Amino acid sequence: MNDALRSADPPKVIPVKLVAPAEEETIEQSLYEVRKKIHPRAVSGWFASWRVLLVVVTQVVFYGTAWLEWGGRQALLFDLGARKFYIFGLVLWPQDFIYLTALLVISALSLFLFTAVAGRLWCGYACPQTVYTEIFMWIEHRIEGDRGARMRLDQAPLGARKIALKTAKHGVWAALALWTGFTFVGYFSPIRELMGEIASFSLGPWETFWVLFYSFATYGNAGWMREQVCKYMCPYARFQSAMFDPDTMIITYDKARGDPRGSRNRAADPKALGLGDCVDCGICVQVCPTGIDIRDGLQYECIGCAACIDGCNQVMKKVGYAPGLIRYSTENAIKNGWNFRQILAHALRPRVLIYSAIMGAVIIGVAASLLLRVPVKVDVIRDRSGLARDVGEGRFENIYRLQIMNTTERAHRFVILVEGPHDLEHLEVLTDPQPLQIGPTETISVPVRVRATPEHVKRATERIYFIVEASDDEKHLLPEIFAVREKSSFFIPGPAR
Amino acid sequence: MADFTSGFWDFYIGIITLVSIAACAVLLKSLSSQRVPVSSSGSAETTGHVWDEDLIEGNKPLPRWWIWLFYLTIIFGLAYLWFYPGLGSYPGSGKWTSVGEYGAEVFQAEKEYGPLFQKFSAMDIKQAAADPAAIAAGQKLFLTYCAQCHSSDAGGSRGFPNLTDGDWLYGGEPENIKTTILNGRNGVMPPLGAALGDGGVKDVAHYVRSLSGLASDPIRVVRGKPLFMQTCAACHGSEGKGNQQIGAPNLTDKVWLYGSSEQAIIEGITKGRNNVMPAQKDFLGEARVHVLAAYVYSLSHPELRQHAAGK
Numbered sequence: 001m002n003d004a005l006r007s008a009d010p011p012k013v014i015p016v017k018l019v020a021p022a023e024e025e026t027i028e029q030s031l032y033e034v035r036k037k038i039h040p041r042a043v044s045g046w047f048a049s050w051r052v053l054l055v056v057v058t059q060v061v062f063y064g065t066a067w068l069e070w071g072g073r074q075a076l077l078f079d080l081g082a083r084k085f086y087i088f089g090l091v092l093w094p095q096d097f098i099y100l101t102a103l104l105v106i107s108a109l110s111l112f113l114f115t116a117v118a119g120r121l122w123c124g125y126a127c128p129q130t131v132y133t134e135i136f137m138w139i140e141h142r143i144e145g146d147r148g149a150r151m152r153l154d155q156a157p158l159g160a161r162k163i164a165l166k167t168a169k170h171g172v173w174a175a176l177a178l179w180t181g182f183t184f185v186g187y188f189s190p191i192r193e194l195m196g197e198i199a200s201f202s203l204g205p206w207e208t209f210w211v212l213f214y215s216f217a218t219y220g221n222a223g224w225m226r227e228q229v230c231k232y233m234c235p236y237a238r239f240q241s242a243m244f245d246p247d248t249m250i251i252t253y254d255k256a257r258g259d260p261r262g263s264r265n266r267a268a269d270p271k272a273l274g275l276g277d278c279v280d281c282g283i284c285v286q287v288c289p290t291g292i293d294i295r296d297g298l299q300y301e302c303i304g305c306a307a308c309i310d311g312c313n314q315v316m317k318k319v320g321y322a323p324g325l326i327r328y329s330t331e332n333a334i335k336n337g338w339n340f341r342q343i344l345a346h347a348l349r350p351r352v353l354i355y356s357a358i359m360g361a362v363i364i365g366v367a368a369s370l371l372l373r374v375p376v377k378v379d380v381i382r383d384r385s386g387l388a389r390d391v392g393e394g395r396f397e398n399i400y401r402l403q404i405m406n407t408t409e410r411a412h413r414f415v416i417l418v419e420g421p422h423d424l425e426h427l428e429v430l431t432d433p434q435p436l437q438i439g440p441t442e443t444i445s446v447p448v449r450v451r452a453t454p455e456h457v458k459r460a461t462e463r464i465y466f467i468v469e470a471s472d473d474e475k476h477l478l479p480e481i482f483a484v485r486e487k488s489s490f491f492i493p494g495p496a497r
Numbered sequence: 498m499a500d501f502t503s504g505f506w507d508f509y510i511g512i513i514t515l516v517s518i519a520a521c522a523v524l525l526k527s528l529s530s531q532r533v534p535v536s537s538s539g540s541a542e543t544t545g546h547v548w549d550e551d552l553i554e555g556n557k558p559l560p561r562w563w564i565w566l567f568y569l570t571i572i573f574g575l576a577y578l579w580f581y582p583g584l585g586s587y588p589g590s591g592k593w594t595s596v597g598e599y600g601a602e603v604f605q606a607e608k609e610y611g612p613l614f615q616k617f618s619a620m621d622i623k624q625a626a627a628d629p630a631a632i633a634a635g636q637k638l639f640l641t642y643c644a645q646c647h648s649s650d651a652g653g654s655r656g657f658p659n660l661t662d663g664d665w666l667y668g669g670e671p672e673n674i675k676t677t678i679l680n681g682r683n684g685v686m687p688p689l690g691a692a693l694g695d696g697g698v699k700d701v702a703h704y705v706r707s708l709s710g711l712a713s714d715p716i717r718v719v720r721g722k723p724l725f726m727q728t729c730a731a732c733h734g735s736e737g738k739g740n741q742q743i744g745a746p747n748l749t750d751k752v753w754l755y756g757s758s759e760q761a762i763i764e765g766i767t768k769g770r771n772n773v774m775p776a777q778k779d780f781l782g783e784a785r786v787h788v789l790a791a792y793v794y795s796l797s798h799p800e801l802r803q804h805a806a807g808k
Contacts, residue, residue, distance in 0.1 A: 026532040026545075033558040228560055385645050386654020390756070401640070401649045445640060447649035 037154070038227060040137065041147040041286040045310025054125045055134050063179070066186040071409065078188050084441060090370070091407050091441060095377055102366045109359040115240045116352050118249040118328070120304035123237060129229050130303065132180075132222035133289065136173055143169045147286060173223050174215070181215030227290040230303050241300055246331040247346040251306055253284075253295040253326050254334060261295075266319060277321050284308035284326055294326055376414070377405040378468045380488045387491040394455055395426070398490050400448045404468055406438040413437050413471040418450055420464040424490060425453040427464070435471035454492040461489045507585030514584055518574055525567050614784035617791070622671035625791035627801045635792025638785055642777070651796050655755060656772065663797040664752040668741045675790035679783070681776030684744040689728060690767030701725050702762040708737045708749045711757060744772075 068075035070088050077086040085092040092099060114121045123130060144150045144165050156162055186194050189207055197203045203211070221229055230237050244250065258278035264270055270277065278295070285293045287307040292299050294308045306328070313323040333343045383399040391397045406412055413435040420427045430449040438444055450464065469483040533556060534545040546554040582589040617631045625631040640649060646657040653659035658666060666684065667677050690698055703713040704721030726735060732745040739747035746754065755761050755770065777786055795801050 025535045027535055028530050029533045029556070029558075030530045031558055032529060032561045032564045035560040035562075232559060232563060383644070383649050386648050386657070389648075389652060389654060397652070399648045399650050399652065401644075447640075447644075447651075449650055449652070 035228060036291070038289065038291040039147045039150050039154075040289045040291075040307070041283070041311070042137075042141050043287045043307045043310045043314075045313055047306035048310050051125055051130075051134060051305065055131050058126060058128075058131055059135070063183050066183050066191045074190050074192070076187060077190060080188055091409060093377070093405065093407055095405075096373075099366065099370070102362060106359060106362055106366070109355055109362065111236070111240070112243055113352065113355040113359060115243040116245070116248060116355060117347055118304075119244065119251070120237070120240055120302070123230065123240070124304035124306060127303075129221060129234070130305065132218055133226050135176065136222040137289075139172050139176070140169055143172070170223075173219055177215040177219035177222075178211070180218045181211045181213070184214045185211045227301070227303075230290065231301050237303070238300065244298075245349075245351070246335075247343075247349055249328045249330055249343070249347075250298055251294060251302060251304055251309060251326065252298065252329050252331075252334055253278075254324070254329070255295075256334075258295070258325050277316070277325050279315065279319060281315055283311040283315050287311040298331075374482055374484055375406070375408045376412075376468060376482070376484050377407060378466065378484045378486045379403040380466055380486045382488060388493045390493070391451065393453075395451055395453050396492055397449050397451045400450065400466070400488060402446050402448050402466060402468070403443060404436070404438060404446065405443045407441065409440045411437060411439045411442075413473065414468050415471045416446070416448060417467040417469070418464055419467060419485075420452065420490060421457075421462055423454070423457045424462050424464070425455060427452045427490075429466075450490060452490060454490075457492055459492075461491050464488055464490045504586070507587075509585075511585035511587065514578065518571060522568070522571050525564065525571075529564055611784070614788060618784045618787045620791075622675065622787065622791045622794055623801070625788065626671075626795035626798065628791075631788055631791055632795055635788045635795075638781070638789050639792055642781065643789070651793070656770075658754060659752070660793050661796045662752060664747070664750055665741065666739075666744045666746055669794075669797065671790060671794050673741075674793050675786060677774060678781075678786045678789055678793075679776065679778045682744060682772070682774040684770070684772040686765060686770040688767060688769035693724060693728065693766065697721075697724050698763055698766045699759075701729065701766055702759055705737070705748050705762055706757070706759065709751045709757075 065076050066074070070086075073086060075086070075088050079086065083094050085096075111122055140150065144153055153162060153165060182194065182198070183191070185207055188210075194203070194207065197207070225233075256276075258276045260274065260276055261278035261280040262273070262275045263280055264273055264275055284295065285291075285308075287310070288294070289305060289307065290301040290303060292301045294302065309326050309328070312326040316323045316325055330338075330343055330346065332338065332346065338346075379402070381401040381403065383401065386399065389397040389399070402416060404414065406414075415435045416429055416431055418427055418429040428451050430451060431446055436444070436446060448466075454462070464487070466486045466488060467483055468486075531544065533543070542556055544554045544556050548554075578584050578589075580589050580591040581593050588594075613634070617625050617628070617634065620628065620631070625635075639647075639651065643651075647653050647660055648657075651660040663669065665673065667673055667682060693701060700717045700721035701724050702721070703717035704725050707713040707718045725733075725737070729737075732743060733739055733748055734745075737748040739745045746752075751757075753761070754772075755765055777789075781789070
């Protein structure tokens with residue numbers, strides 16, 4: 001407050017009118033309610049076909065890959081007990097954990113990229129929750145009939161027919177769920193042995209637990225939970241909304257064209273009636289697996305499955321209107337009336353380019369790293385008790401333990417060499433036997449003696465390097481570049497230094 | 498078994514834990530509903546919360562099972578406290594202890610590996626020393642339990658004998674080695690500085706060096722010999738060849754536990770030496786010691802190792 005203000009006119013009186021707070025009527029309302037079951041109507045069309053295709057592709061891969069063989073073992077096996085991941089020709093060890101990180105980074109970036117370009121594509125077409133819900137709903141449709149029949153069945157009193165249909169449905173669901181759980185566990189415990197153990201009722205307790213656990217998860221999530229997983233449990237569903245912008249393709253209802261809505265006689269001219277193109281048939285709501293009305297605009301419940309597009313287009317065709325009242329479009333396109341070409345032009349915006357560039361760089365990096373990966377790992381552990389040993393004639397000896405891991409699936413022969421500064425004369429490595437034979441995916445621990453004559457060395461420790469490379473007769477079997485170089489130090493005792 | 502000096506704290510912790518859990522249940526119940534304004538249609542479409550003038554919070558109830566999950570955590574917590582120790586000094590109905598869990602794992606490991614070591618135990622040590630599997634197991638044990646002092650290559654270090662050179666303080670027969678590991682050894686060289694005096698110690702040191710042909714002062718050697726015969730020969734023998742019964746080293750074989758320099762020998766005579774090899778009987782058990790003895794025996798018998806050289 002400055003003086004000028006204070007010394008000005010007398011304080012202005014703001015008139016205050018006292019109003020008694022409105023006697024607003026309130027009720028005590030629970031924050032929780034019993035879920036209202038959704039009975040989505042089956043739909044066919046362009047996007048439904050895509051969804052079926054993706055269901056088939058993902059499931060053929062999932063149920064099929066577990067049975068593939070590669071060089072006498074399962075092609076894809078994550079052996080947690082032995083801490084080795086077999087991926088076709090590749091064997092990953094715990095030291096290769098960085099590749100899992102890279103895979104997750106790539107997955108995350110592709111989610112960002114797809115979401116920025118075309119919304120929740122993952123949710124709508126490829127997410128296991130969607131895919132299994134789709135399969136389970138298809139089974140439900142086959143057994144109980146479509147939406148109307150299912151609703152009538154649910155309301156009908158319990159009778160022989162209802163019991164028979166429900167039992168059949170849950171039986172098929174449970175069978176599929178068990179097979180899914182079994183296949184899933186089959187990626188962690190060899191699936192053929194697992195099959196044998198199940199056949200002979202000798203499945204181990206943990207395998208039994210996990211098979212049942214994943215079966216139960218499949219049955220519960222795809223049969224009972226369905227859209228609730230997406231609405232209340234899935235974090236991706238929520239944070240994908242943060243990646244939308246006005247140029248992101250979303251499933252959207254063209255309000256300008258459709259409203260005002262209303263049913264009309266087929267022969268009538270909607271313009272004369274003052275109506276838009278939406279005949280208000282409610283098909284878009286009936287087909288929605290999350291039970292929303294897309295005409296209310298973009299909602300967090302929308303998983304982007306495009307069932308409403310297919311449903312609406314069928315109706316539009318039937319009543320003789322142009323399709324696309326509900327369609328993939330962007331917020332900007334709807335607002336400015338852009339055509340598809342203009343939408344595409346806006347797809348290449350900075351965030352999309354940046355996501356693509358980072359993703360491309362990570363993929364190239366991982367591919368290069370996998371190609372140049374050295375199939376042998378070496379750890380050097382220096383003996384700590386006796387730092388050095390005087391072996392006479394001015395020679396000293398240091399002891400190390402070399403842990404050598406042969407990550408390949410065949411036995412190899414290796415030699416251990418040592419490198420050091422020139423001052424460390426007559427540097428030699430003594431280990432018996434050389435070359436070392438190391439079996440497939442075996443780890444060995446070899447005590448190694450290194451001797452040198454450190455006559456002209458001034459310092460108490462010198463940097464040395466162990467080199468583990470394929471023995472001469474094996475060089476052609478391992479990559480040209482192969483030679484693992486691990487640093488260590490050579491300690492020289494004595495007060496003279 | 499409480500770690501507190503007063504039993505009061507057990508109740509204090511137990512009551513706080515139970516009251517907190519009960520409070521969680523009350524909180525859940527009281528927050529599971531709220532008063533909301535009724536709209537013109539008679540239902541509550543919003544919660545009545547408005548932010549930034551026009552941002553209205555819609556009334557979108559969560560499914561009922563969601564709150565069951567919260568109650569389930571309370572039931573889980575109580576069941577946990579009933580089964581496991583958590584309420585003060587109450588041990589839990591499961592009587593779980595970390596010591597018990599460790600014991601169970603040791604028991605399991607013994608069940609798994611016991612038969613393997615029993616198989617090796619049934620072999621003669623020399624026979625086991627030529628068995629690649631026994632040697633591999635022995636090396637693993639050696640690297641875990643022995644390498645700290647004797648080095649990974651069993652070559653020893655200052656004060657800790659080399660096990661590969663065929664020179665033995667207590668005898669190198671398989672049974673000697675096994676006895677050494679089982680019961681341990683304590684080799685004592687008494688301090689003789691006071692008895693011999695500085696000059697006497699130096700004379701004896703030169704005599705000892707002369708025994709293995711190391712450079713020495715001939716006059717001191719002559720003076721040192723009678724002192725050695727008088728003071729040292731009782732253990733090391735009149736020829737200095739040592740005595741494996743008591744672990745007195747052979748002084749003529751060029752193997753030196755603490756070094757061969759004049760200074761090192763003088764220090765040993767003046768101050769004495771006290772070498773301890775700890776007994777492993779109770780720690781590793783007879784069967785593992787048997788395998789270790791076979792491995793150590795094989796180190797100085799390369800002809801046996803030929804068979805086991807696969808690894």
